[in-house]
Amino acid sequence: MNASDRTPADLLRSALAADPSRPLVTFYDDATGERVELSVATFANWVAKTANLLQGELSASPGDRLALLLPAHWQTAVWLLACSSVGVTAELGGDPAGADVVVAGPDTLDAGLACSGDRIALSLAPLGRRFPTPPAGYADYAVEVPSQGDRFAPFVPVDADAPALVVGGTELTGAQLVERARADAEALGLAAGSRLLSARPYDTWEGVSAGLYAPLAAGASVVLCRNLDRLAPEALDKRVESERVTATAV
Helix, strand or coil: CCCCCCCHHHHHHHHHHHCCCCEEEEEEECCCCEEEEEEHHHHHHHHHHHHHHHHHHCCCCCCCEEEEECCCCHHHHHHHHHHHHHCCEEEECCCHHHCCEEEECCCCHHHHCCCCCEEEECCCCHHHCCCCCCCCCCEEHHHHCCCCCCCCCCCCCCCCCCEEEEECCEEEEHHHHHHHHHHHHHHCCCCCCCEEEECCCCCCHHHHHHHHHHHHHHCCEEEEEECHHHCCHHHHHHHHHHCCCCEEEC
16 A cells, blocks of 8 residues: 555555455355455445445534444445545444434444434345335435445545544544554555455454454455354355455454
8 A cells, every 4th residue: 555545545545546356345244144245446436425425415524423333344344434535533333422423233223313413224234235114213324325426525635633433442543543554464464465354343443453444554355254153163264265365363
């Protein structure tokens, strides 16, 4: 990645410029049997659409706080990069009552109702399917995002020294996040083309770094596994082989 990258959005732009067709996030849910693989280009498209939804439809702006009540999931990763693209502070597991926007999954809808601002619900169903009926008090992400633009430009430049992420009680600016991600990538032995399998939840820096930011900073990719404890050891060995995994964080 470029040494001048100072925000997660910068890292994604550099990855897109370097090789848009390579895998970036491969997601498994071993409770449902789901597997989704997103190239850099496909992931960046989801990020652009989500950032346009956030900025254009929800009127979010730099300095706003977004409570992200989602597990480790490819759509969570999309929202994290969309927030960075707009300049919104993403709070993983944040307090909805103090947030300007809340993004909730099927298990956190009740908690998310404490947010007095905009509320977005994700079904987290395979293929990003919509809810059969939109949850009361929420807009359905799967309904709202497809019509958004495929390219994104922030209304104002994103400040790399402004808060970008809150996780596990720690607040990081965009620049601090990128610096930590680069250090973690080195500690994990990641380089361009590496494949990191991570089963860590997104409720700590170590989890979200291994599951997104460190691979992105290194020009690597992540095999993000949810409910990995349901997979037999021999099946995990087979996955490591088939996905060409070079490092693990479990």
